[in-house]
Amino acid sequence: MEFFRNDSFSLQGKGDHVYITAVAPGFPIKEFDLLLKQHPRLQMTSFAGLRDALLQATGAPVQIGVLRPLLEITVSRDWMEATLKLNMTESELQLRRTSLVDEVAEALKQHEITEGILFDALRDPPVQRSIVIARGIEPEPGRDAVLSYYSLSERRPTLRQDGSADYYELSFIDEVQPGEWLGEKIPPTDGKDGRNLKGDLLPASKGMDQPLQYDKQFITEEWEDDRFVLRSQVIGSVYKVGKLITVEELLLIQGDVGPQTGNLDYDGAIQIMGTVLDGYSVKATKDISILGESGIGAVGQIFSESGDIYIKGGCFGKERASLRAARHVYIKHAKDCSIEAGESIHIGLYAIGCQLKARHIVLDKKRGKLIGGHVHATVQLTTAYIGNEFERPTRVEVEGFDRSDIIRQLDQVLAEYKRLLQELEHCRREIVMYEGYLDLLSDTQQEEFAGYKEKYEATASALLELEEQRVKLMAYMSARGDGEVAVFQKAYPRTMLQIKELEKTILSSTGGFFYVDKNKFVQE
Template identity: 35%
Template sequence: MEIYRDSKLILEINDKDVNLQVFNEKISMPEFNNVCKLNPRVKITDFIALKKLLNLDSTEKTKIGELKEIYELDISKDEMVAYLKIYLTNSEIDRDVDKVKTDIISFLNSKNILEGINHELLNSDIPSCKKFVVATGKAPISGENAKLVYYKLSERKVKEGTDGNMDFYDVKLIDNVEKDDWIGEKIPPTLGINGKTLFGKIVEPKPGKDAQLKYEKKSVYENPENGNYVLRAKFAGAVKFDGKKIGVDNHLVIHGDVDYSTGNVDFDGYVTIKGTVADLFSVEATKDITIEGKMGIGAVKFIKSRDGSVSISGGVNGKNTTKISAKRDVYLKYVNETSVVAGGDIHISQYSMDSYLEGKKIILSPKNGRIIGGQVKADHKIITGSIGNKFEKKTVVNVKGFERVMIKHELDSIEIILKETIGKANKLKRQLEIFESNKSRLEEKALNTFRALIINYDNIMDEIARTNIKLDHLEDMLKTRGDGEIKIVNGVYPKTVLEIKNLQRKVNDLMSCSFYVKDNELHLYD
């Protein structure tokens, strides 16, 4: 059967064979390619014979190829995508497009492709001689990983009030919960949704990864509720969370004052005093201490937090008797004739008068904060509105300072160690995930290994948390101007003694500037 004829050649089909006869004159390959474009089912298999015919080395009718199937199907290895190529010209497709569509679907069904046929494409322009996606399987949807949600602790951030003073009434050190209160929850992982190949085979999804709630079993219990696993407090207390384990510590709430009715307080946990502390009484606790009475405290013996912070909303009139100390930070409205020592920072809203202050940083309200009399010592930075007063009260302010190059070197070393430690933690985490996914099939020996890995992982995470705290401190130091800084927003009065890294400046006249040390010299800046 002839499929093409012109003055130079005849192209015909005999069963599956494609025959060519050339006469009169030679034919170039581009000319013959144009003929093939009009007959896309022609597949050349004998290029030597074709070349002889085109050069008129032979005028005999000769087989040069074979007839392609109209539809060529290519299936991806995962049996999820089918590609189709149609060997018809655009005019052939357009001439009977409905029949072509029907034939395509019948062809696909004959190949057992039942899923995901692209009917939308078939209802638009069907491409000629171009591979296109004709069907796609239904991809599985992976399961969602378990989600862990924990009680969010209040942010210990001091805000500046409209009057320019720092507002400590919003500083919340203690997050109190009652017995059986919610403090955490796990939403379990999902299995995912099955997919199907082009041939209808089920494709199982990747299940979500499980995760374990981390909590103190002595103070928190886990309870299945509505398909989730909920953490609740075993007793009333203060929530503590170090980013790894959540728990509840003992919390002593005194709704009145500490006085003869209560005696001195020494408590293992958190302490909240709604009123005040009477003169000569003391309060000591392992965790945070909050004294909420707006009148503050007077000549108490001492307020001491062994492992936490201290917040006194109403300020302190210590009468040269009171001592306040905390391993972490101290927050005060004002302080007068009092000793305050903090392992962290000291924050004062209004003023310090005739007091001894010692901490990593001493921060008073930049707008209205005042240091008048006494002695102030900081590791690397002091911020205040003013130092001294117009009556020229002697005030000594000291910043120990640091060696910036050494701190940078220490920071770099710790970052390298932290990166290595995080790498170990991630490796352990992957091992734990493998054990977790096969937990139901583990023998006793493997379970013991699993438990040991959990302990090791927890220890490494503790180490990472401690290292991050140290990094934060070093980074904070490097934000200091020079190797030590005293930032004074308003002014410094005569008879003030400023010391940074053993470099001393006695102020004899009112000055409006700040100070820092660099290259072993004391510098001034506005």
């Protein structure tokens, strides 16, 4: 088939191949580009053959290219997309306009494309440029189960002044009643199957399920409308242990702890609406909250085995009161008492003549006063004032820490966190794969599936524990140097600071940040 001829050469097509027969030398090879535009089906494969044929003009046919199909269809490897290229000129397109749709449909059929054809793309198609003519339907994975839980109050005390009264407020114990909402799960969905261009079914993966984690002794799980809902069975206080939500029985004392109640020793949390009278003690395995505005006096002992202590008022201990908590103590002010916490002590207004011991000791940066007594912090003390204008001796010890060791531990935690994230994702993928074929699994595969689900939960719990470790380690990094005393207003004379093994006695009123760095005492 000859499709071009001039005085110098002719072009013929034989099958898919294109040949040139040159009879007169001297045709400029650059002008051949114009010919290619006039014949878009011609695709050059040998420019060297073209050049030699035009120079030598032997009259013998020379293969120089291939003939593209008029309707060039290309299918992706995954059979999810096909493109169409019209290898024709605009004038040729106008001549074929009425039959183009039928021709394209037939060409697609020859390529086994039956699904997802985009005929709208042929309303005003471009020539000599690829357009998407068919697109498969991607499977839509199911939505994972959505879990929601009761939000615990953030334990961050607020000291504010209203007229002549100071209020030290903290959302402390999250009390719930029987039937109160504690969490819910919206189940996973099945997803929507897809199809490729051949019409083959592409199964969608089901959303991943997760169990609600809760204490079944005090919490029920029921199906309500379109979700599973957790509700409390008892009056109690809400806690979270890792991912597990639980309700601890709450002992509520409407008045004071005294002759009518005796000393309290309770397995759970205690909330006292009044005060604790002198000489009486309160012990609980969980949190202790004393909400009386007057605070407490010369009590015996207030002790939380595993939780926090919150005293809305203050403590005038008369050198008898002892407060101990496994985690944190929050108190408005303290005088002549002993306070010890495993994590931190937060004091709003002042601590006078007290024995304080915790990893972090925090007084209000603008008004907090630390006067007299003995303070022992592991990492950091923050306050507005230390001592007073009468130069009452005040001793502060910061045990200090090895910053390089904390950084090393942080690196280890972060590396392990990254590893567990990868493990969690691996388990997730395996679970999704198994869930797609639950009805076909053998007994052995069912055991493997259960094993992956168990491992997924264990890994998720381990990640939560690592996050708690990371937060604790980052708290060390908030201090300057290897241990810090931060005085935002003034430290008075006869204040003695000891950080690690280094000591400094304040001789004249000053403020700033005191810390040890590379075995040197630094003040900024």
